[in-house]
Amino acid sequence: MSESEHRVVVEGSRILTPRLILRPWEREDAEPALSVYGSDDVARWLAPAVERVADAQTMRALIDHWIADSETREQPQGRWAVVLRETGELIGGTALLPLPPYDVDLEIAWQLAPDAWGKGLAAEAGHGVAHHAFASGIDELFAVVRPNNARGAATARRVGMAWVGETEKYYDLRLQVYRLRKADLDAPTQPYGI
Secondary structure (H helix, E strand, C coil): CCHHHHCCEEECCEEECCCEEEECCCHHHHHHHHHHHCCHHHHHHHCCCCCCCCCHHHHHHHHHHHHHHHHHCCCCCEEEEEEECCCCCEEEEEEEEECCCCCCCEEEEEEECHHHCCCCHHHHHHHHHHHHHHHCCCCEEEEEECCCCHHHHHHHHHHCCEEEEEECCCCCCCEEEEEEEHHHCCCCCCCCCC
8 A cells, every 4th residue: 555545644633634634523513414423324333322313403412512522531532523625525523532331442433424435434534543543652442343334344454453352341232343553553454445
């Protein structure tokens, strides 16, 4: 994979990748965010951590909560809106947060609107957040995926994560666990879009 495919730049609270801008959430993001978090195809994999969002008012309240929560977290933790660099269109969200119940392991998570699927954008967003985390001194990251979520598992692998097993430790659900260590971040793997 070429160096330009992995290029990540952190500018303050923004993370720039070749095709994306990961930036803090804003209240005005509620309408476009509803196409992500209001989608049954997305929400089915997020519950119980995040339930399907029914309307823009509820989405706005959730974004207000995310903004307030991100302001209290130590860097590099937080939540970001995922925006296409070329058009400025909001297509999803990503997060780096402690996994419950013990808040020791850091989870990298990504959610995209269904019409943005299949283009390698979720892996690119995850890769950007991983770079930010490792540059901030984090040694390893985890992703948890429901056993039937083949798309989520494939994205974790494209980020460079390795499957480490299944557990019921997180969210009281049986989940597949993927781990990424700093030394493995840019090891040769498949391009984002494959």
